[in-house]
Amino acid sequence: MLFNSAEFIIFFVVLYGLYVVLPHRPQNLLLLAGSYIFYAAWDWRFLSLILISTVIDYYCAHAIDRSDMPRRKKAFLTVSMVSNLGLLGIFKYSNFFVHSMISLLGRFGLEVQPLTLNIILPMGISFYTFQTMSYTIDVYRGQLKPAVNILDFALYVTLFPQLVAGPIERASNLFPQVIRPRKISRYGITHGAYLIFWGYFQKVFIADNIAPLVEKLFEGSAPYNGVHVLLGLYAFALQIYCDFAGYSNIARGLAFCMGFRFMLNFNLPYFATNPSDFWARWHISLSTWLRDYLYIPLGGNRKGTWFTYRNLALTMILGGLWHGAAWNFVLWGIYQGILLIGHRWYRAVRPFVAPAVPWKAAALRVLHTVAFFHLVCLGWLLFRAESLHQIGAMLSALFTGFVWPSQLVLEHLVAAILFFGGLMMVIEWFQFRSSDLYVVLKWPLPVRVAVYLLMFYGLVIFGVQDAQSFIYFQF
């Protein structure tokens, strides 16, 4: 059931109608049942994986909490980690590793008959396994008390707005909201409705309209045209951001309306001026998860410069691999790692000093933002490409084949990027300037109405009607 489908709208209206009239405990049961229905609408068989993950982590967390012996605690933590990562490994990475191994052996002249299983990737498995793992680790670290009621814990794992594509909520944030009565306030409904509307606008108006243009570029074959590739990368940058941020905004908006508060997942990422800034703004729930459960346990920046670089590289490579079982995601992770390490090294050698003159400082910031946006786009090429060969061909076109494309291609891409992305760019500029993501709600009434009308008619006239799947569902 996609957020942008008629079935979901009906599902949510019915569920919300019941939700607002029920007291807290029945509300939780309703949400749990609704979340299972939401997931089962995609494929009921994979509910078993969520249930397995839920039961194992619930009991492991209790066993860890009850135990006084560090070795016993560690043993139960290991059980939880192995089962969660095992599920992820089997369903997401097994074919990738088998194929990679066969390919590697083939290079040494060893012919191996491929024994691959036709495994379907369960929707959202990367998200909910990370969520349950963070819970068990937090209990192990003594930062969290385990859930008393398994149904509450099951709701924490499966709460439908964030089940299939995040935000990857921490137990410390979400679990207290599950067990305590929630208040449905006017503030929550107003802000939630705005986020839902904004999220639909990003997904249905921007991302889905840009998608065919990007597909056309990546479905094409070499030789590529450098200008076409560059414009295509701008378009993909817009598409992937609006697709994923749109989903996150709808998820957060739905939660807001029900009295939950989900963490912020995107904070104007294309305004970032450097890699560290970017990862503090892009997919925040994943980057902070990786920081807290991978980078810091590896040693973080506590063991000297080279260890810091190693830890950054490992974290980003695994972060890349989290996105998908393919070499281009590994490359993307390596690229992000190099950017982070390079930036860290450069800042150590030459600390940043902001110019004293305001216009110079502003101009420098714009320059950094534009330059870094192009580095991000280069990363998106690695992320989106269909094959390593395509990456090579497109990179070559970007740097050596910079010729003017046909008038039609140019016109379509430029018009589409400006028309579909224009309103969002303007609004995000104001959000950035005011450091307030809800700045639209504070604008004078006529301006607000004009913006709402533009968004509404954008959706009605240009919104792609056939519900298109969200890109991050495949992760």
Place this chain on the structure above:
Amino acid sequence: MPNRLSIFSSRLLASGVAWTAAAVFCIESWCWKTLPSKYFSHEVDILLYDLQTRTYDADTIVLGDSVGRQLSRYLAGQKKCDFIPLATNGAVEMAGQYYILIRYLERNRPPSAVILLKHHVLHGDMKRVTTENYLQRCFTRWYEMLSMTWQSQSPSFGLRMLSYRLAAAKYRLHLQKLIPGLPPPETGGNARQVEERLEVLEKTPPLQQLMKRLFPSDLNSISEYYFIRLLSLCQQRNIRIYYIPCPMTNSTWTRYKCGVAYARLVRRLQELSEDFPVLTYTTEIRDYPNGWFEDGIHISAEKLPVVADDYSRLMTELMRQ
């Protein structure tokens, strides 16, 4: 206690959503006044617009599909028959035929006869790839939406229809062309659906494919429900209804007459004519050489006069009975 819904409530007056809703209402009202006469996507749009703005005075009207439209338009143009041709497209199925008659009766005196020139009247369960463009987009009155949603047993079917209550949604493909430089409007939705259906069909095991051919699921379905409603309406208003199946190619007819679908049509029409005495029908489908049809369904322009004359005689004979 202050009434929060009062239009004088300061909270409501300051609400961007309330003002947006009011603005949408004004824009939509203006759009409904100007757009329908400006943008026609196909013959159903034109017919429904005519029914809403014109009046007719006819003893006989013709409803039907696109082949029925070819024949009735030709005959009306030649003044060989005295009727109003309101046949449109098979994509509107029987639901559309029924609502066209309802809309006709709203502004005109009841005719004494309705001729239904259509291929199989019991075919169609509103799940075709053309359903959205011809039925859901065009028939959006409340009673039409409620009835068709109920019959389709799909809330999303109704929700899609509901979206077409907005003029901007109904004419979106035309409005999209107003923005210069953009790629042509995405009309591939239907093509994609066709591809998907073909893929599903190809994946269907042979035994299931055979069962589907032998027992087509779209018989005795939603179309039959609306055919019965059409008959009831005619009976209530004392309108005679004549059903004449459209012509087929020789080869189609050879296959069709041996099939289960035809046998069930004959049997069901027999039963219905007993329940509804206003119904007169023929099940003798006229067949012509394959070369007389331009695409296997529609009659070629050269042969249209011959076939139309034949049908004119058939209509006259049937109406004399």
